[in-house]
Amino acid sequence: MKKNLLLLSSTALLFGCASAGSVSTQDEVQIGAQEAQQVNAQLPMVNDAQINNYVNTLGNRIARLTSRGSELNWQFQVVNSSDVNAFAIPGGYIYVNRGVIERASNMSELAGVLGHEIQHVVKRHTVKQMAQAQNANTGVGILCGITSVCNSGVAQAGIQVAGTAVFAKFGRGDEIQADEGGFDNVLRAGIDPRGMYTFFQKLLAEQQSSGGGGTAGWFSDHPGTQDRLADIQKKITQAGKLTGLQRDESAFQTIKARVNRMGPAPRPQR
Ligand SMILES: [Zn+2]
Numbered sequence: 001m002k003k004n005l006l007l008l009s010s011t012a013l014l015f016g017c018a019s020a021g022s023v024s025t026q027d028e029v030q031i032g033a034q035e036a037q038q039v040n041a042q043l044p045m046v047n048d049a050q051i052n053n054y055v056n057t058l059g060n061r062i063a064r065l066t067s068r069g070s071e072l073n074w075q076f077q078v079v080n081s082s083d084v085n086a087f088a089i090p091g092g093y094i095y096v097n098r099g100v101i102e103r104a105s106n107m108s109e110l111a112g113v114l115g116h117e118i119q120h121v122v123k124r125h126t127v128k129q130m131a132q133a134q135n136a137n138t139g140v141g142i143l144c145g146i147t148s149v150c151n152s153g154v155a156q157a158g159i160q161v162a163g164t165a166v167f168a169k170f171g172r173g174d175e176i177q178a179d180e181g182g183f184d185n186v187l188r189a190g191i192d193p194r195g196m197y198t199f200f201q202k203l204l205a206e207q208q209s210s211g212g213g214g215t216a217g218w219f220s221d222h223p224g225t226q227d228r229l230a231d232i233q234k235k236i237t238q239a240g241k242l243t244g245l246q247r248d249e250s251a252f253q254t255i256k257a258r259v260n261r262m263g264p265a266p267r268p269q270r
Pocket residue numbers: 116117120170175178221222
């Protein structure tokens with residue numbers, strides 16, 4: 001408890017009335033590391049080295065070639081939730097739910113999701129979001145439930161409620177940027193960016209047939225998916241010939257099988 005308070009205080013010091021532009025990379029990294037610690041402690045994580053290594057390797061393959069590739073220590077982890085979702089926090093920490101791996105048919109579909117989240121970090125949407133949550137007092141963190149500092153406004157950079165990244169709700173403009181940049185990120189890494197399109201299409205189909213369920217979090221955290229499909233389609237057309245790109249690899253199918261063999265994910269507490 002005491003540790004939480006300390007973390008919150010330092011976050012508040014760094015962020016007090018901050019705008020994204022005034023947060024240095026050094027601060028971003030420090031805040032990200034603290035938040036990552038909280039996320040790791042509060043969310044059920046997949047503790048399978050093979051699965052985590054694979055996602056980390058694939059994520060780094062994409063992230064390293066971005067404009068912030070060497071500036072951040074990119075880290076990728078898998079959350080033990082079968083709901084489909086992914087989120088990024090400042091400093092290059094990316095989380096992807098196992099539900100994404102369960103639904104992805106091939107490596108390029110998982111890569112599309114990672115490329116999108118990476119772009120939120122590259123464009124510093126995560127920093128902007130956090131600063132806004134701090135200023136607007138709108139963040140609702142799980143920390144609020146376990147500490148008494150919420151009313152001070154200090155805890156407004158709090159992070160998670162039951163597996164949903166509360167402050168990771170970006171606007172439609174940021175989402176389009178993340179799609180377009182994410183598309184380029186994946187392509188730059190030699191991976192077929194059409195996986196992003198087919199994966200989003202799959203999510204829409206699931207949402208329409210099941211009325212939400214396991215995809216509700218995705219659609220709430222990533223607004224405008226339907227419109228964005230048309231935008232991604234445009235990127236595909238503009239890209240011209242998409243040949244010689246990697247769509248799948250056996251290592252992906254191996255870890256997907258491992259995920260499928262795991263016991264059921266813990267039910268999210270809502
Ligand atoms: Zn997004």
